[in-house]
Amino acid sequence: MSGRDVLSVGLFLLVMVFQVTVVNRLPLPGAGAPDLVLLTVVGYALVRGSSAGAVAGFCAGLAGDVLPPAAHVLGQQALVLCLIGFLAGRVGESxxxxxxxxxxxxxxVGPLVAVAVGALLGDDRISQPMLTATLPQAALYNLLAVPPMVWVVTRVVRGPRRRGLQPVRHLARGRI
Structure with a gap:
């Protein structure tokens, strides 16, 4: 396991703990909050690709399934994050x-996939008010959190770029 992989695992653990202890308790309007774990999986998949995104999504989702306050079927979040990680990685590769x-x-799409998987698994929390009120708020909060969260995740996963140390190609060939 390389140092970059250890840093990525640490990032996932930090985001999960931050999600449960801080973000889910924020007094935001409505009943929603951004899903930072989902956005971390997306950022990771954009850098590492579809296979790594699916594995990271599955592992993060499985950890989220057992992390309190989990009120859904074991493996539900793992399936959702695995699908989203694969999708983000595949589009990022293409x-x-x-x-x-x-x-x-x-x-x-993440909250919609979560609702669809929940409906397939017989989650009794899926109702008309949840679909009309909570689902749009969750998607909106996710959209607002995308730019800063995905930027941070891609920078951590990709690593620092070295500027000024690499020769400029057109100057190296003698052109100005």
Whole structure:
């Protein structure tokens, strides 16, 4: 396991604890809060690709399934984050310049996938008021949190870029 992988695991653990202890307790309007774990999986998948995104999503989701206050079927969040991680990684591999658009799309689609998986697994918390009030708020909070969260995650996963140390290509060839 490389140092970058250890840093990524630490990032996931930090985000999960921060989500449960701080973000979920914020007195935000409505009943929603941004899903920082989902956005961390998206940022990780954009850098590392679809396979790594699916594995990271599954592991983060499984940890989220057992982390209190889990009120859903074991494996539900693992499946959702695995699907979103794979999707974000696949789109990131196919269209590397569409990172922000991909992150925004995944942030909006994530709560919908969670509701669909919950409905398939027979989650009794899915109701008409939840679909009309809570779901749009969750998607909105995710969309607002995308730019800072995905920027931080991609910088941590990718690592620092070394500027000024690499030769400029057109100057190295003798052109100005």
């Amino acid at each position: 269209y590397p310049d569409a990172g922000l658009f991909t992150a925004l799309a995944c942030a909006a």
